[in-house]
Amino acid sequence: MAESSVPTQQPAKQVLYCGICSLPPEYCEFGGTTKKCEEWLLSNHPDIHRQLYSQEVLEANMAALSVEAQKRAEKDASKKAAKASALEQRQAAERAESQVLIKRVERSKRKYVTVVSGLEAFGLELKKVAKDFGKKFATGSSVTKVPGGGEEITVQGDLSDDVFDFITETYPVVPEDNIDCIEDKKKKAG
Amino acid sequence: MFKKDISAGSKTKVKSSVQRGIRAKVLETYPLLEPYIDEIMPKKEQLDLVKLPDRVSLYTLPPQPLFYQHMDDPLLPHLTLIHRYPHCFPRIRIDRGAIRFVLSGASLMAPGLTSPGGRLPDPSAGDDYDYGKSDLEPGSVVVVEAEGKENACMVGVLKMGTREMKEKKKGVAIDQGHYLGDGLWNLGLD
Known part of the structure; x- marks a missing residue:
């Protein structure tokens, strides 16, 4: 209690905080x-x-x-x-229940972007994750809005496998089984 | 003020001239911190300014939050800072019954302070009285401690002078304070 007498120079008090609720x-x-x-x-x-x-x-x-x-x-x-x-x-x-989807979407003939959706359900901040992706893969990476509502991360380049590995490694909150890779073929090759 | 969880906005470095200004202001508002000011914000260290919602800015010395400020209101100390230097601020105490209301974000009401468990500055008290002797004016910054607890649970600006409180024993004493477990407390600084 603070009732103890207060000398002019008292060292800083170290307060312990609970590891569960963060309060003293x-x-x-x-x-x-x-x-x-x-x-x-x-x-x-x-x-x-x-x-x-x-x-x-x-x-x-x-x-x-x-x-x-x-x-x-x-x-x-x-x-x-x-x-x-x-x-x-x-x-x-x-x-x-929630799934993380990694999609490879064709941009033009031989160019792809990787779309990652569903990460927000695991309490991750999309903006920060996107930045991390960009840093890791040295490509453009941004958070884009989906027409149906919600947001997803778009990473430039065909990186589905790399993104998969990166997520499982850096974000242990996401179970590996909940990540799905989908190859999205918009137009049939021909 | 921080009843909801908040997320930090942009983080910028504070200009050294501004930093000096902050330092001077802190000393002016909390003269008792003088012996510790070099410990709290060493001259050479670079402070960070983190913008929070509702025009609140938070000054941090990574990784510790130090002071926050709403527009040009007085600088208010973060509770972790108060926990380290509890005797450097004007203090009042609430009774046990009021703690749970404070920790769930209610305005602090005067009866919690005037009841037997509460403490207010008292001009008639003896020398070893720990809660100050002169009455506090409305608008002054106070740290709120709790009966039977060692650490402070709230900090805020008085809405009513302590003398008035003692006379009326009714009404709001502090609203919109920063309390344990609120958004500012739970704010992650990375």
């Missing part, structure tokens, strides 16, 4: 992922865990509030936790 651990109880935070703290900083989650502390916390306020706080907390876990599940399900 003492505020984890308000974050909605309390359970996970507690486990994280227990495995990473057992001494602080003992300080924060001991029986006496919990009781003292509870005693500070009136019974009614306690109930409301509890209800609120459980609601928040439920919301957080629901969101997580939904995201996980979405991720498992």
